[in-house]
Amino acid sequence: MEILKDKERILVIQTAFLGDAILTLPMIQKLKEIFPDSLIDVISIPQTQEVFENSPYVNRQYSYDKKGNQKSLFSLFRFARELKKNKYTHLYSPHRSFRTSMLVYLLDVENSFGFDSASLNFVYKKTIRYDNRIHEVSRNLTLIGVNVKNENWKVLPEIKNSPETVVKINNLIQDIKNPIVAIAPGSVWQTKKYPEEHFEIVSKHLIDRNYSVIFIGGQSDFEICERLASRISGKSLNCAGKLSICESIELLKLSKLLICNDSAPTHMGMAANIPVLTIYCSTVPEFGFSPYNKYSSTLSLDGLKCKPCGIHGRKNCPINTFDCGLKLTPETVIQKVEEILTLKEK
Numbered sequence: 542m543e544i545l546k547d548k549e550r551i552l553v554i555q556t557a558f559l560g561d562a563i564l565t566l567p568m569i570q571k572l573k574e575i576f577p578d579s580l581i582d583v584i585s586i587p588q589t590q591e592v593f594e595n596s597p598y599v600n601r602q603y604s605y606d607k608k609g610n611q612k613s614l615f616s617l618f619r620f621a622r623e624l625k626k627n628k629y630t631h632l633y634s635p636h637r638s639f640r641t642s643m644l645v646y647l648l649d650v651e652n653s654f655g656f657d658s659a660s661l662n663f664v665y666k667k668t669i670r671y672d673n674r675i676h677e678v679s680r681n682l683t684l685i686g687v688n689v690k691n692e693n694w695k696v697l698p699e700i701k702n703s704p705e706t707v708v709k710i711n712n713l714i715q716d717i718k719n720p721i722v723a724i725a726p727g728s729v730w731q732t733k734k735y736p737e738e739h740f741e742i743v744s745k746h747l748i749d750r751n752y753s754v755i756f757i758g759g760q761s762d763f764e765i766c767e768r769l770a771s772r773i774s775g776k777s778l779n780c781a782g783k784l785s786i787c788e789s790i791e792l793l794k795l796s797k798l799l800i801c802n803d804s805a806p807t808h809m810g811m812a813a814n815i816p817v818l819t820i821y822c823s824t825v826p827e828f829g830f831s832p833y834n835k836y837s838s839t840l841s842l843d844g845l846k847c848k849p850c851g852i853h854g855r856k857n858c859p860i861n862t863f864d865c866g867l868k869l870t871p872e873t874v875i876q877k878v879e880e881i882l883t884l885k886e887k
Contacts, residue, residue, distance in 0.1 A: 549579035550627055552650065554634040554641050555589075556605055559786065560830065561677070562589035563808035565635055566596055566698035568681040572633070573598040575685065582627065584644075595700045595787050607640055621647035634659070635681045637671075654684055676829045695833050698812045702791050710784075710791040719753040719776060721796040722878075725806035726769060727762030727781070730854025732823035733802045735866055735874075737765060742871035743800065743878065744773050755796070756781055757789050757806065798881060800874070803854075807832050816881050820874065822866040823858070825849045836885050840877055842869040 551572060555565040562585060569581055580600040583593040586607065593602040605611055605620060621644055632650040634641055642661035645653055655665035662668050669684050679694040687694070714721065726740045744754050753776045756766035760782035770779040784792065786809065793799055793813035800818045801807055807830065810817035816836035819826075825848065826839045842848070848865050850858075 549576045549631060550629045551576065551579050551581045551631045551633070552584065552624070552627070552629045552648070553581060554584045554632070554644065555636050556584060556586050556607060556638070556641060557636050558586075559589050559592070559805040560808045561635070562592045563698050563805070563812055564677045564830070565681060566592070566598075566700070566812070567678050567694075567696035568633070568635065568685055569596060569598050570696060570699060571682060571687055572685055576631075582629075584624075589786070591785060591787050592700065595702060597699065597701045617643060618647065620644070624648060633684055634665075635684060656680075656684065673829065674827075676831070676833065678833070680829065697814055697834055698808065700787060700790055700812045702787050706785075706788055706791050710788060710795065713780075713792070714755075714778075714795060717753045717778070719751050721755055722747050722752045723755050723757050723793055723796045723799045723810075724769075725757050725762070725799065725801035725804070726765050727758040728802045728804040728854065729761075730804075730823075731856050732850065732858055732863065732865070733804060733854035735802055735820045735822055735869070736863075737769065739866075739869075739871040739874070740800075741769055741772055743874050744769055744777070746871075746875050747878070748773050748776050752797070753777065755779075755792065757784070757792065758782070797885060798878065800878065803830065810837070816885055818874070818877060818881060820869065822863070822869070823848060823850050823854050824852070828852060836881055838877060838881060840869060840874060841865075 555562055582601045583599050584603045584605050585593055587604045590602050590604045593599045629650045632653040634655045637656055637659035639660040642664050646664040653666045655668055656671040657668040658671040679689045682689050682694050728734045747754050755778045756770055758781035763782040766779045766781035770777045790809050790812050793810055793815055798816045799810040803821050803824045807817055807819045811832055811834055814834055817832035819832055819839045821841035831839050842865050847860055
C-alpha cells in the first residue's frame, strides 16, 4: 500500500491475548478521532488478528507469531526491517513485554509511547504512568494523551462484521424461537472458572424461564460446554470451538445477556454491546477488566482473606478450598440475572 506522506502513519503494538486485544480497540478509535487523516496499523498475534481486521479504524493488521515461526531474534530483526519501510510517525504500545520493547527499539519511531512499567521502558521516547487503580480502557487512553475523567473513558470497542458472518449467525439461530442468553463457562485459569455445577443450576433456571441457552468459548471449552448442554433438556446449543471470535460477537449481538467468568468473553460482550454479568472467583473487578456498558454488572464474593490470590488466576486454589467460587451461590447469580433481564426488558 502506498505511504501517504501528508498523513500521520501510526503503529499500535498489542501482542497480548484476546481480552487485551479487544480492550485496545477504544484507544485505536480515539486515535482516529485525534488524527482523522491518519493510517493506523496494528501488530497482533495470529490468534487475535481478526479482531483488528474487523475494526473499521485499522488500515492494516500485521500478524506476529512470537511463539511460533517468528520466535527467533533473527525473525524479530527481519520483521522490524520490513516495518521500518512504512516510516511510522507515531508508535503506541499498551503491551509491556521485553520482546515488544525490543521491537520498539529496532523501529526507532520518532514519537513512541509506552507505559513506565514496560520492560526496557527507556526505549520509548515518552513513558506514561501505568495506573493499576483504573480500568484497562482508561489506562490505554492515557497512553495516547486523553484526559480521562468522569465517564468519558467508557468507549465501547467496535467490530464491524462482514455480511457473510451476519448471514451465517442468522442461519445458525433461525430455528431458535425463545430469547437467547449466552453462557461462557470456560477460562484458561481454573480458579477463574465459576463451578460447573453452579452454571448448570443457572442454566436450568433460564430454560425454565423460557430462554434458550447458547454456550460459547474456544475449542478448549468444548467439553465443559458439551457437558452442560447435555444436562439441560432442549433449548440449548453448544457453539464452543465452532465459531470464530467475530462470529461469536455477532451471535452475542442477538442475545439478551452474557454470563461469563473474568475472561475474554466479557470483552466480546462489550463489543456486542449487550448486558454482561461477569462472575469473579479468584480475581476482583478492581484489577480493571470489568464490563462497563449499560446494564452490565459483576458478582464477587468479598471478605475472603485469600482473595485475590493472583492477578491472572491460578491452575489450582492455593489453599484447596475454592471458597471464592463455591460459596458464591447460584441463587445469588440467578437473582442478579433476573435484575439485569428485568431492567433490560423495561
